[in-house]
Amino acid sequence: MAATLHFAFVLALFTGQAIGVNNGLARTPQMGWNNWNALGCDVSESLLLDTSKKLVDSGLRDVGYNYVVLDDCWSDGRDENGFLKDDLKKFPSGMSAVADEIHKEGLLFGMYSSAGEMTCARYAGSLDWEANDAKSFANWGVDYLKYDNCYHMGRFGTPKLSFDRYKVMWDAINGTGRPMLYSLCNWGEDYSHTWGMSIANSWRMSGDIYDSFTRPDDLCSCTDASSPFCVAPGSHCSVLNIINKVAPYVDRGQPGGWNDLDMLEVGNGGMTDEEYKAHFSFWAALKSPLLMGNDLRTLSASSLTILNNPAVIAISQDPDGRSVARIRREMNAAKDKYGVGEIQVWSGSLYGGDQVVILLNAAGEDARISASLEEIFLHDGPEGSAPQNNEEWEVYDLWANRMEESLAQKILDAKAEDLPKLFKDANWYNSTELSYKEGLKKKDARLMGKKVGTIKPGGSLTAKVKRHSMEMYRLKSVGLGGKRKVHAKEEL
Ligand code: GAL
Numbered sequence: 001m002a003a004t005l006h007f008a009f010v011l012a013l014f015t016g017q018a019i020g021v022n023n024g025l026a027r028t029p030q031m032g033w034n035n036w037n038a039l040g041c042d043v044s045e046s047l048l049l050d051t052s053k054k055l056v057d058s059g060l061r062d063v064g065y066n067y068v069v070l071d072d073c074w075s076d077g078r079d080e081n082g083f084l085k086d087d088l089k090k091f092p093s094g095m096s097a098v099a100d101e102i103h104k105e106g107l108l109f110g111m112y113s114s115a116g117e118m119t120c121a122r123y124a125g126s127l128d129w130e131a132n133d134a135k136s137f138a139n140w141g142v143d144y145l146k147y148d149n150c151y152h153m154g155r156f157g158t159p160k161l162s163f164d165r166y167k168v169m170w171d172a173i174n175g176t177g178r179p180m181l182y183s184l185c186n187w188g189e190d191y192s193h194t195w196g197m198s199i200a201n202s203w204r205m206s207g208d209i210y211d212s213f214t215r216p217d218d219l220c221s222c223t224d225a226s227s228p229f230c231v232a233p234g235s236h237c238s239v240l241n242i243i244n245k246v247a248p249y250v251d252r253g254q255p256g257g258w259n260d261l262d263m264l265e266v267g268n269g270g271m272t273d274e275e276y277k278a279h280f281s282f283w284a285a286l287k288s289p290l291l292m293g294n295d296l297r298t299l300s301a302s303s304l305t306i307l308n309n310p311a312v313i314a315i316s317q318d319p320d321g322r323s324v325a326r327i328r329r330e331m332n333a334a335k336d337k338y339g340v341g342e343i344q345v346w347s348g349s350l351y352g353g354d355q356v357v358i359l360l361n362a363a364g365e366d367a368r369i370s371a372s373l374e375e376i377f378l379h380d381g382p383e384g385s386a387p388q389n390n391e392e393w394e395v396y397d398l399w400a401n402r403m404e405e406s407l408a409q410k411i412l413d414a415k416a417e418d419l420p421k422l423f424k425d426a427n428w429y430n431s432t433e434l435s436y437k438e439g440l441k442k443k444d445a446r447l448m449g450k451k452v453g454t455i456k457p458g459g460s461l462t463a464k465v466k467r468h469s470m471e472m473y474r475l476k477s478v479g480l481g482g483k484r485k486v487h488a489k490e491e492l
Helices: 003-013 045-057 095-104 132-142 159-176 187-201 238-252 271-286 299-308 310-316 403-414 416-425 436-441
Strands: 031-032 068-069 075-078 085-086 108-114 144-148 183-184 201-206 258-262 288-293 324-332 342-349 355-362 367-370 392-397 450-454 460-465 468-478
Touching: 003 416, 031 108, 045 068, 045 095, 068 144, 085 132, 095 132, 144 159, 159 183, 159 187, 183 187, 183 468, 187 201, 187 238, 201 403, 238 258, 238 271, 238 324, 258 271, 271 288, 271 299, 271 310, 271 342, 271 355, 271 468, 299 403, 310 436, 342 367, 342 460, 355 367, 403 416, 460 468
Parallel strands: 031 068, 031 288, 068 108, 108 144, 144 183, 183 201, 201 258
Antiparallel strands: 075 085, 324 342, 342 355, 355 468, 367 460, 392 450, 392 468
16 A cells, blocks of 8 residues: 555656546546436435436446435434434335446445434434444445535534544545445535545535526635634525635645535526526536535436536546636626626636637627736636747637537437447547547547637637627647647656
8 A cells, every 4th residue: 555655656756647546536627417406305226227227227327326315304313323224214125236336337435424423414424333334235236426515513613623524434434444425515614625625535625516607695604614603504505605615725636636516406497598508618617526415316408418528527526636726807897687787807727738718798789898818817827928829820629519409309219229320420429438538639529519710819709708608719729739838748
């Protein structure tokens, strides 16, 4: 073990690549599905098995969503030896059999508990039962643990208290010898973005998301998670609230450990198509885990064509693992019905020296948004000193090749035997055959989007952006043809 750690450390120095925890998981943000946002406590064996089948038949597994995560409300107290019992009314075959079925579909199985005496929905929690519960999860064949924060019996209030409480489960999981992705759900409390990466593959940085783009809500009164006055992370946090909260520490995400912006709301009905596109694009570009939060049994064609966009998923799964950063925030644009009028520009580096740019219009009216190369490459040198400022760039729109809804509907309606041909005709991106890393190396056209223009040296990117919407682009340097050595690439 010491030798492995030492090797990883030397490799990190050599490649300049940050490393997170050394369990080998989540080298890119995890992808999958979780029941909570759409279904809450309404969980069952059939839900998990039907969802697993749908993940396969809709092509979503192959595009990358491979974890099926069961949230709260699955247990039925502890037995006389102190082990959690699964609720046999909800899961008649037992968890182990459910895990087997999920694995047979080529998927991985996630479960939930809380670092408290109870879970948030008041089922038995794992605090002080960590060794037992980790053993149960390992015996059942669990691959992922989401670990919540309710009823922690006052063991919080400093980073050290929270860190120690969460580390007990991390050690217990490792003690089982079964690799499990460890996903902290402590809502950003006690600055989890400063210590999460030492013991976990992801850490929530906000109270719970809800299905609204900009609506402020008293239940999510924290607007700055790093403020000591943020005592109640809350439960009604809009997409914009979460984006604004993570902005000061986007750089804490790294291969192996990610800022978790919470599960997706795409498909749950509270936002427009443009808002869902923006929500999904930001979660990808900010390197959040991408866990779908809709009921896949009733997946609509329009949701499928958002969730399956390989050009956007390739941003999430970029091997460099660097989040976009905000380079401009204007707060005085035309107000929407909640009094919100924000325009933002975000930019970040990608594999091979490409750059992703998002122009966000979270205001009440359509707007023309412009960003100069000087701004876009601010992080490579301020005031126009970045070499990229003097290059010509091709601009690729990452949503221009979005799948036609009629084709998505055909896939959703198809019989199993017709699916292979449909996926072939749709030129479906199958990441189980060609990983995103390999696809990017080969410049696979499906990951690049559609060329819509160029930017001359010293020039700007300008677009008309509809209200409550965004435009998202991949920029490619013409001269360098993607060969720039921005970061060491030995690993790639
Ligand atoms: C919350 C958590 C949610 C969900 C819920 C279950 O604390 O943030 O994502 O897991 O508990 O009760």
